[in-house]
Amino acid sequence: MGEPCLSDRPVIVGAGLAGLMTALHLNASAPCPVTVLSSAPLGTEASSAWAQGGVAASVGPDDASSMHVADTLAAGAGLCDALAAGRILQGAASAIAHLAALGTRFDRDEAGELKLGLEAAHGRRRIVHAEGDATGREIMRAVIAAVHACPAITVLEGVDARRLLLRDGRITGVLAGRRNPDGRDEAIRLASTQVVIATGGIGGLYAQSTNPSTCFGGGLALAARAGAVLSDLEFVQFHPTALDAPGTPAALVSEAVRGEGARLVDETGRRFMADVPGRELAPRDVVSRAIWAERQAGHQPYLDARGLIEGGFATRFPTIAAACHAHGIDPDREPIPVRTVEHYHMGGIAVDEAGRSTVPGLWACGEAARTGLHGANRLASNSLLEAMVCARSVADSLLSSRLLAAEPVEGQALPPSELPRRPDPAPLRETVSAMVGVLRARAGLVAGIEALLPIARGCSAQADPALVALMIAVAALARRESRGGHYRTDWDETDPWQASSRSLTMADALRLATRAIARDPA
Numbered sequence: 260m261g262e263p264c265l266s267d268r269p270v271i272v273g274a275g276l277a278g279l280m281t282a283l284h285l286n287a288s289a290p291c292p293v294t295v296l297s298s299a300p301l302g303t304e305a306s307s308a309w310a311q312g313g314v315a316a317s318v319g320p321d322d323a324s325s326m327h328v329a330d331t332l333a334a335g336a337g338l339c340d341a342l343a344a345g346r347i348l349q350g351a352a353s354a355i356a357h358l359a360a361l362g363t364r365f366d367r368d369e370a371g372e373l374k375l376g377l378e379a380a381h382g383r384r385r386i387v388h389a390e391g392d393a394t395g396r397e398i399m400r401a402v403i404a405a406v407h408a409c410p411a412i413t414v415l416e417g418v419d420a421r422r423l424l425l426r427d428g429r430i431t432g433v434l435a436g437r438r439n440p441d442g443r444d445e446a447i448r449l450a451s452t453q454v455v456i457a458t459g460g461i462g463g464l465y466a467q468s469t470n471p472s473t474c475f476g477g478g479l480a481l482a483a484r485a486g487a488v489l490s491d492l493e494f495v496q497f498h499p500t501a502l503d504a505p506g507t508p509a510a511l512v513s514e515a516v517r518g519e520g521a522r523l524v525d526e527t528g529r530r531f532m533a534d535v536p537g538r539e540l541a542p543r544d545v546v547s548r549a550i551w552a553e554r555q556a557g558h559q560p561y562l563d564a565r566g567l568i569e570g571g572f573a574t575r576f577p578t579i580a581a582a583c584h585a586h587g588i589d590p591d592r593e594p595i596p597v598r599t600v601e602h603y604h605m606g607g608i609a610v611d612e613a614g615r616s617t618v619p620g621l622w623a624c625g626e627a628a629r630t631g632l633h634g635a636n637r638l639a640s641n642s643l644l645e646a647m648v649c650a651r652s653v654a655d656s657l658l659s660s661r662l663l664a665a666e667p668v669e670g671q672a673l674p675p676s677e678l679p680r681r682p683d684p685a686p687l688r689e690t691v692s693a694m695v696g697v698l699r700a701r702a703g704l705v706a707g708i709e710a711l712l713p714i715a716r717g718c719s720a721q722a723d724p725a726l727v728a729l730m731i732a733v734a735a736l737a738r739r740e741s742r743g744g745h746y747r748t749d750w751d752e753t754d755p756w757q758a759s760s761r762s763l764t765m766a767d768a769l770r771l772a773t774r775a776i777a778r779d780p781a
């Protein structure tokens with residue numbers, strides 16, 4: 260590890276849209292040297308690049324930010340922070356303009372106006388998209404090109420953060436690991452008083468998810484071990500319509516397909532959402548549970564998109580068409596088999612309006628952060644927008660606190676043997692899926708907590724994934740009601756007295772887990 264390094268540039272952990280936009284905003288008006296840690300080659304392991312539907316933005320002539328806020332609050336089932344929602348959603352038009360200026364080729368009509376799609380629980384067509392259903396890929400192409408063109412941004416590929424370094428409760432740096440060609444991990448220590456967590460979601464904890472399998476909530480584990488407060492952890496969103504075909508991660512069949520009129524049917528052609536308010540475009544948790552229930556009852560759910568798109572399905576949804584064709588399914592001729600899979604985590608590192616966590620020197624943005632926008636259930640396509648708007652707030656906050664900063668500090672010097680092992684969530688996936696899936700209940704939560712607690716306390720490659728899963732389970736056990744993405748079969752009503760967000764530290768979670776096991780051993 261050598262001598263402590265005194266360089267003090269911001270370190271961004273994660274290179275999806277939130278992380279890269281933070282780096283670009285830091286350099287918007289003057290060069291600001293910044294280091295971005297990317298565990299994989301840029302763009303290859305980021306959920307942002309896989310986003311299909313698009314970016315929700317109230318830019319249509321019949322729309323207004325206040326309408327977008329109202330739909331977001333309704334989906335959030337009483338747990339959104341209305342001020343945060345107003346602030347973030349108001350930034351939509353300028354975020355879209357910024358991306359267009361970076362070179363993102365959004366889909367437009369002949370007059371040059373943005374084409375707007377519809378998704379579930381949106382009262383208006385307001386989904387801005389690119390290359391049909393390849394919105395994330397096109398946005399990330401433009402953003403990555405801008406990052407490469409900015410000499411002040413250093414991207415360290417193949418490097419993943421393993422611990423945050425602290426002194427007197429303040430961030431002093433990041434201890435990271437890099438896999439050498441011989442397969443061994445090398446420790447890298449980056450001294451910095453400003454660290455941003457932008458590591459994305461938790462889908463890698465589940466057997467079936469639309470996220471890259473490396474996204475297991477690593478940033479949540481880093482922040483929790485540093486003493487940060489995490490909020491709304493029990494709220495996990497499941498996407499109702501992933502392609503039901505072998506392989507993981509699951510291919511998404513965007514909600515935009517239902518926005519174009521596709522119907523959910525079973526193997527007999529019965530439209531099982533026909534009597535549910537909102538039908539196929541009901542809130543995502545409602546549709547997810549309906550599909551889950553159909554499968555439990557022995558039915559095969561399908562999405563029937565035949566004859567919807569003039570010129571053929573692939574003209575509007577080329578990515579989904581390719582995924583279907585790869586499994587021998589022709590969406591123009593046959594219904595698409597679908598299943599419910601993990602998709603998005605509403606909870607995360609609790610941050611204020613500037614993206615500051617409760618640990619001095621630690622910021623968070625993107626899916627890893629809990630801003631209050633999503634509440635108990637995220638409105639479709641609000642997350643790319645949140646990532647862009649909050650990246651700007653984080654960059655502004657970093658820049659203004661740099662002006663006030665004292666001298667660069669020394670980080671802790673750790674011997675190489677203390678580099679934690681490269682995390683591997685795979686052995687935990689069946690446990691996590693059974694414990695905090697679409698449906699939860701006390702017995703399953705306590706059994707999962709009992710299995711995870713010793714692992715989270717240990718130092719194996721499963722320690723960090725187990726800690727994140729444990730904290731989600733403890734939060735789910737404490738919420739004795741059903742709301743949004745959190746559905747308890749043993750507490751299946753929404754309780755108006757529980758309409759508030761809840762927070763946990765790692766110490767709280769370990770204490771509550773121990774108590775739950777003692778009270779109710781599996």
Ligand code: SIN
Nearest residue numbers: 311312513514639640
């Ligand atoms: C989709 O395209 O259905 C996903 C959009 C989202 O999750 O925001």
